[in-house]
Amino acid sequence: MMLATALPAVAATRNRTATATATVSSRVKLSISSSTLAFPNADPDVTPAIAASGGPLTITAKASTTIGSTVQLVVVASGDLLSGVDQIGISALKWTASGSGFAAGTMSKTAAQTVASWVSSGSWTGTQSYTLDNAWTYAMGAYSTTLTYTLTAP
Amino acid sequence: MLHVRIAPLLMACATSLVWCGLGTPAFAQTLVLSLSPSTITFSAADPDTTPTITAPSVTVEYEVEDNGSNNWRITLLAGGDLTTGSATIAITNVTWTATPAPPFQAGTLSKTVAQTLASGTGIPNQTGTVVFRLANSWTYNVGTYTASVVFTLSAP
Numbered sequence: 001m002m003l004a005t006a007l008p009a010v011a012a013t014r015n016r017t018a019t020a021t022a023t024v025s026s027r028v029k030l031s032i033s034s035s036t037l038a039f040p041n042a043d044p045d046v047t048p049a050i051a052a053s054g055g056p057l058t059i060t061a062k063a064s065t066t067i068g069s070t071v072q073l074v075v076v077a078s079g080d081l082l083s084g085v086d087q088i089g090i091s092a093l094k095w096t097a098s099g100s101g102f103a104a105g106t107m108s109k110t111a112a113q114t115v116a117s118w119v120s121s122g123s124w125t126g127t128q129s130y131t132l133d134n135a136w137t138y139a140m141g142a143y144s145t146t147l148t149y150t151l152t153a154p
Numbered sequence: 155m156l157h158v159r160i161a162p163l164l165m166a167c168a169t170s171l172v173w174c175g176l177g178t179p180a181f182a183q184t185l186v187l188s189l190s191p192s193t194i195t196f197s198a199a200d201p202d203t204t205p206t207i208t209a210p211s212v213t214v215e216y217e218v219e220d221n222g223s224n225n226w227r228i229t230l231l232a233g234g235d236l237t238t239g240s241a242t243i244a245i246t247n248v249t250w251t252a253t254p255a256p257p258f259q260a261g262t263l264s265k266t267v268a269q270t271l272a273s274g275t276g277i278p279n280q281t282g283t284v285v286f287r288l289a290n291s292w293t294y295n296v297g298t299y300t301a302s303v304v305f306t307l308s309a310p
Contacts, residue, residue, distance in 0.1 A: 011310060012185050013185070013306055014187040015305065015306050016187050018191075018192045019301075020194040020196070020209075020232075020236065020302070021193065021195050021299065021300050022196040022236050022288055022294075022298070022299040022300075023197060023198040023299075024297055024298075024299070027200065029200075029202065062202070062292045066297070120295055122292055
């Protein structure tokens, strides 16, 4: 025993292995900076396309999906812009866009239009700037419709 | 009388010494290391509400016998990134905290360089608690990812 305590030690090792597991589930999240769009009255000769008074919508989409899958954000109108019996065809509503994956488009009441699309999981922010085509043919009134945005990821 | 004094030394050589000749003698320590549980589980969570996912703690029991006043160390080395199919989460997104500190210390997992979990000198016979955390992100693709993490107790 006296001899042993005076000796240098030989390197020794002992290993144990743990398994780390992380689960990522499918989920999507969508936020839009405003729930209303307003287009002010304007002279069709001076302002042939009326910009939304609130400025561009800021849209943030987040999605966890399988690798390589397409994440898609679409919008569809419930119908034409209506004011009593008067109407403005919804195709008069158009937008331009900025931000990765975002695209310009024209509103439809029959087929959802792509606002943006991406591949695989991520978080994206962009803007959508709406304009309404102006015309002397529009009857006076306050028109409205509903736009529904849908974010999908398989 | 001569035989009575020499016999215990020979026995020491037979039981404890790795090398018993002339020059620099040496001896081997007895190392004990156990983990409970031996799994590190990160559950699915919304990255916005849970930016950091905390796994249930891992209890580390370790013992080094016959170490004198020499150094000892416990290190962690990941076998690779967290992987499921072709999708990966960089293992550097996994960090840990541990108690008691010292001898334990916090760190970040690596797949290339063993990281020190605990270190000291002497003859420890203790227990530590390690809490692993995963930085959550919307960029992670759906799946169940796995990676191995090797705990190594070494002395001196």
